[in-house]
Amino acid sequence: MTAVNDLETFLAMGGYAAYVWPSFGFAFVVLAGLWLQARAALRRAEARLARLEALGLDRRARRRRPASSTPGTAARTDGAADDAARA
Amino acid sequence: MHRYANPTLYGRIVDRVRRPAALAGLALILVGLYLGLFVAPPDYQQGESFRIMYVHVPAAWMAMFSYAGLAVSSAVYLIWRHGVADVTAKAIAPAGAAFTAIALVTGSLWGQPMWGTWWVWDARLTSVLLLFFLYLGYMVLRDAFDAPERGAKAAAILAVVGVVNLPIIKFSVDWWNTLHQPATISKLDAPSIHPSMLWPLLAMALGFTLIFVAIVCLRARTELLERRARSLEMQAALGRAE
Numbered sequence: 001m002t003a004v005n006d007l008e009t010f011l012a013m014g015g016y017a018a019y020v021w022p023s024f025g026f027a028f029v030v031l032a033g034l035w036l037q038a039r040a041a042l043r044r045a046e047a048r049l050a051r052l053e054a055l056g057l058d059r060r061a062r063r064r065r066p067a068s069s070t071p072g073t074a075a076r077t078d079g080a081a082d083d084a085a086r087a
Numbered sequence: 088m089h090r091y092a093n094p095t096l097y098g099r100i101v102d103r104v105r106r107p108a109a110l111a112g113l114a115l116i117l118v119g120l121y122l123g124l125f126v127a128p129p130d131y132q133q134g135e136s137f138r139i140m141y142v143h144v145p146a147a148w149m150a151m152f153s154y155a156g157l158a159v160s161s162a163v164y165l166i167w168r169h170g171v172a173d174v175t176a177k178a179i180a181p182a183g184a185a186f187t188a189i190a191l192v193t194g195s196l197w198g199q200p201m202w203g204t205w206w207v208w209d210a211r212l213t214s215v216l217l218l219f220f221l222y223l224g225y226m227v228l229r230d231a232f233d234a235p236e237r238g239a240k241a242a243a244i245l246a247v248v249g250v251v252n253l254p255i256i257k258f259s260v261d262w263w264n265t266l267h268q269p270a271t272i273s274k275l276d277a278p279s280i281h282p283s284m285l286w287p288l289l290a291m292a293l294g295f296t297l298i299f300v301a302i303v304c305l306r307a308r309t310e311l312l313e314r315r316a317r318s319l320e321m322q323a324a325l326g327r328a329e
Contacts, residue, residue, distance in 0.1 A: 010125075014135035019200050023193040024120075027142040031298060034185045035109075038305040045312035052319040 097171045098311050105304035112297030119290030127284045139197040145292040146189035153183030158250040161243035173239050178306035182299050184222035210259035211267035221249040
């Protein structure tokens with residue numbers, strides 16, 4: 001029993017490979033897509049709000065810290081705008 | 088109760104919860120995958136195909152849990168007019184639809200080798216398909232009106248009415264003669280499933296739940312920003328009109 005054989009046995013899933021792997025794959029793709037789409041929507045909303053606030057419409061709105069665009073780090077949004085809205 | 092209807096506080100909560108929930112959820116899913124694919128033995132009846140359970144069952148649970156969240160948020164919005172309840176409901180819907188789609192597709196992939204068919208119009212499968220359409224209907228209805236509040240209200244009513252589908256899904260395997268097998272975990276005191284098979288299921292279920300929470304936080308934050316942007320645009324339009 002070599003390691004390659006072990007791997008082949010594992011991947012074969014007792015003959016059910018064609019059902020098991022697509023199931024896991026589909027779940028992964030859908031959840032990853034859901035996450036990425038939600039992140040992209042947040043970025044768009046942040047950009048839209050930043051543009052509007054740059055127009056200086058709402059002088060009470062404190063400058064929001066620019067969102068970090070490094071991949072893998074969630075953008076930090078503080079409640080400043082909301083605070084200002086309620087002020 | 089009204090303290091939590093404050094958008095600022097709500098925004099702080101979702102921002103604080105999001106990343107820890109996402110990371111913990113991912114870790115639990117990895118643990119669940121390891122235990123479910125490498126440690127759990129093959130099922131005596133279903134062989135290796137039973138491993139589909141580790142995505143199918145948690146997704147199906149989440150599909151129903153999400154809908155309960157959608158219906159409760161919608162009811163709170165309709166009764167108390169709390170904007171944050173509407174924000175929450177709007178954030179939940181796409182996630183719920185995604186989990187329902189996973190449950191349907193993985194169930195189909197499990198059904199083919201076990202039952203010899205991809206799909207059968209039995210009570211369990213049909214009621215879950217209806218759940219999927221309720222999520223889609225909710226999302227479509229929200230966007231079907233010019234005034235966002237009207238769409239939100241109409242969709243909330245749909246979500247509340249659709250809640251009758253939840254007990255139908257849950258008890259369909261008992262009420263009707265369905266092809267679908269009964270609940271995997273029926274009695275917590277004496278589960279009909281071996282611990283080596285149960286632990287990965289629980290890890291995956293908790294992982295899915297935390298990922299769901301993180302996605303709802305992400306979408307809720309987005310919606311709060313969108314609402315703020317909309318009010319600024321209104322201001323701008325009024326300013327130009329003067």
